[in-house]
Amino acid sequence: MARKFIVGGNWKMNGNTASIGEIVKFLTAGNLDPNTEVVVGVPAIYLKDVRAQLPCSIGVAAQNCYKVPSGAFTGEISPAMIKDVSCDWVILGHSERRTVFGESDELIAEKVAHALDCGLRVIACIGEKLEEREAGKTEEVVFRQTKALACQIKDWSNVVLAYEPVWAIGTGKTATPEQAQDVHDALRQWLCKNVSKEVADSVRIQYGGSVTAANAKELASKPDIDGFLVGGASLKPDFVTIVNAKC
Numbered sequence: 430m431a432r433k434f435i436v437g438g439n440w441k442m443n444g445n446t447a448s449i450g451e452i453v454k455f456l457t458a459g460n461l462d463p464n465t466e467v468v469v470g471v472p473a474i475y476l477k478d479v480r481a482q483l484p485c486s487i488g489v490a491a492q493n494c495y496k497v498p499s500g501a502f503t504g505e506i507s508p509a510m511i512k513d514v515s516c517d518w519v520i521l522g523h524s525e526r527r528t529v530f531g532e533s534d535e536l537i538a539e540k541v542a543h544a545l546d547c548g549l550r551v552i553a554c555i556g557e558k559l560e561e562r563e564a565g566k567t568e569e570v571v572f573r574q575t576k577a578l579a580c581q582i583k584d585w586s587n588v589v590l591a592y593e594p595v596w597a598i599g600t601g602k603t604a605t606p607e608q609a610q611d612v613h614d615a616l617r618q619w620l621c622k623n624v625s626k627e628v629a630d631s632v633r634i635q636y637g638g639s640v641t642a643a644n645a646k647e648l649a650s651k652p653d654i655d656g657f658l659v660g661g662a663s664l665k666p667d668f669v670t671i672v673n674a675k676c
């Protein structure tokens with residue numbers, strides 16, 4: 430089954446009205462490969478503006494949301510609110526949410542389930558830390574994180590998995606195409622065994638961690654790498670080259 434390549438830009442807590450306007454310009458002007466799906470992860474306060482400015486062919490994602498529709502949860506936003514401003518996506522479980530904000534596998538899985546129930550599409554992030562890789566625990570960690578998700582997900586059709594080794598995020602140390610391919614392949618085998626062959630074959634697995642215009646093409650050539658989640662480079666016109674890595 431062909432999996433459509435999908436590239437996400439994760440702007441994190443970066444930008445202001447002026448600089449986001451520049452990003453919107455190059456996204457709108459650049460020739461984006463129509464065979465690649467593009468989604469940008471926008472700080473919550475700019476979601477509505479960015480959604481209004483970008484063509485509908487480009488998806489707009491929140492970078493987080495909570496696990497219930499509304500209530501006394503100061504500072505949080507809900508999937509219902511994301512939908513209310515016409516955005517269809519949310520990034521959940523990013524390693525910065527896990528490590529800086531202490532989100533657990535279980536909380537992330539609950540958020541994913543609620544976002545899916547509300548009709549959002551989800552980029553669910555997983556990935557091991559450097560000490561876990563060095564201890565030979567990469568598969569153990571990503572399988573544990575994926576299992577927590579799988580316990581809550583009833584329908585995988587609106588889920589994209591993003592494998593982002595924590596040691597590669599924002600460090601300039603990209604996983605080699607072989608390292609990334611090995612983990613993606615292992616994840617697909619885990620999904621085949623523990624969820625279904627259909628899900629294993631159809632779910633898209635992005636790689637994230639220091640993806641640049643220079644390394645995207647080689648990573649994209651690997652059979653189980655179905656796209657990227659891009660941080661730093663998504664703020665620059667280089668992002669267009671990364672989107673077009675399959676061309």
Ligand code: PGA
Nearest residue numbers: 598599638639659660661
């Ligand atoms: P990076 O970030 O591309 O800056 O390494 C990736 C991410 O955090 O999604």
